[in-house]
Amino acid sequence: MDAFAVFRNRVEEKLINLFPELSDNKQALSRFVVEPPRDASHGDLSCNAAMVLSKVLKSNPRAIAEKLVAEFANDEQVEKIDVAGPGFINFTLTPDVWQSVIADANKQGADYGRPEVAPVGKVNVEYVSANPTGPLHVGHTRGAVFGDALASLMDFCRYDITREYYINDAGGQITVLANSAYLRYCEALGDDIGEIPAGLYPGKYLIPVGQALAEKFGDSLKSMDETERETTIRPVVLELMMDLVRDDLKKLGIKHDLFFSEASLHGGGNGGDIKETLDWLGEEGLVYQGTLEAPKGKTPEDWEDREQTLFKASDFGDDTDRALVKSDGTYTYFAADIAYHRNKYLRGFNSQIVVLGADHAGYIKRLSAAGKAVSGGEAEVDVKICQLVNLLRNGEPAKMSKRSGNFVTMAQLVDEVGADVVRFIMLFRRNEAQLDFDFDLVTQQTRENPVFYVQYAHARACSAFRNAARDVPELDVSLEALQKADLSKLSHPAEISLLKTMGQFPRAIEAAAAAHEPHRVAFYVHELAAAFHAFWTKGKEEPQLRFVNHEDRTITLARLAMVNAVRQILRNGLSILGVSAPEELS
């Protein structure tokens, strides 16, 4: 059981008993929380219901609190309850509540921390969505890890999740890509191509693409006219580039359920494509011909008023209306984006999360406007912006290879420091805060390195079992035996304190998922690791707190049950983050 959730339910129940008028005021009831007090001396749980509801109940908070407290007089799990400050209700629970965390974690295993009921509705998480014109670089990495962890987190919390990658395969950059690849194809056939002309992609990653084209087509491409050639090689090159992207993502353990092609929105006709969407918006009266005002303060030199097809984005909270059709008659990128969001809505996603890079900050309003417009207000678009990552070496900005066409790729990053480090560090910050990634720090094996610190806690927990096997080999420490341990032995303040930290896992996870903030999981496992390290060291000062007690097998078993639960919770948390939990560190 999750003590916080359980007691929240009890408080709600008693409130309705005391104040029947609340029973049809779900909104008011949803506002109070049961949470750990900041100051542990206030007790185990703190509830603000009396204060939150005082206005609705037209009564003063302390009076409401007193009534509630009386209701808990006979609750066997409440050791102490009182009213404090302006009307907080503070609970101190009996030790068995916290001890039961161990039993739960050991029994539920990998499912410990999952909410019992699944939230309603389907959620779409779109992340990476990098242009398929080259390998992924550092800038993509944070968004990739963030999106993946967020999806895992919500998946763990039983949300119905689809992980999606939007392939920008319709724009002019793909033509450039195809031409660049063609040049490499000529090179593969033995031509001297000299310098790569400006405007084409110079990267060496296209060399194997050129070779692949040469193998597939021989020299037949050379005799084609430009248009035919492009339409021939375009899909082939795209597929090769997407293979490259997928290989990069695989190195970080990131996968998607669906790769959605932007180009498919341009032709289709099967519902939710651009034309259909624009027609639909037109019927709704949200499209018109008009001119936009030049931006104030910084009018471009070549600004000219031009009438164009516009979408009434400003009706949905955007700053200005947005162009849908370019002067050459093709659709703008945003037009495709609107169609894409409509497509998602038609596929049943009322919750759409889009993970974007820092340079897309100005895109937030536009996308939520699109989301509202195409769904009649039903779909919610949550745009998560991942801020820049500063690469450092020894505290100095990392000097990257200056050779043209080179940048730090995701693959290089993973090869140098490992996927666990990349993932954890990227998740150990709020997504909207800039992040320093120091190569020297993250490869150290000290407490300064949070990845190591957490993994070490897990490895230590495992080593406790190795030691037990060595010191008390006759003791059965199988999961079955641990589940029979007498947990009431674990009543030392240091133990209760560790158990409380453990017991917060379920609500920490649930809150992180609801807020779309996976970094909280990283902070939680770090906190649990700290609590475990602290308990471990306490065993040095107070030998009776060591896991293995040679005089008392019952307590040894109980302690090991606790260690196993810690290990399990760390694993569950790390697994959400996609970080491994090694049994031993080298």
Added chain:
RNA sequence: GGUCCCGUAGCUCAACUGGAUAGAGCAGCUGACUUCUAAUCAGCAGGUUGCAGGUUCGAGUCCUGCCGGGAUCGCCA
């Protein structure tokens, strides 16, 4: 000029979406290894949460206006 993000200890960052005395790590100082890996831990010190107002029982968090840093700004994607 508009919009968005950020501003919290000397440094890097938290603060469970409005809760009680704002917390961690690093750097600094003091301690703990014949002991389950000290790869760790305990303690001390460090703050007018950029500034000024407002909302209420209560604000780092919400609203308004400034200051500073970053990003972005009609048909690129």
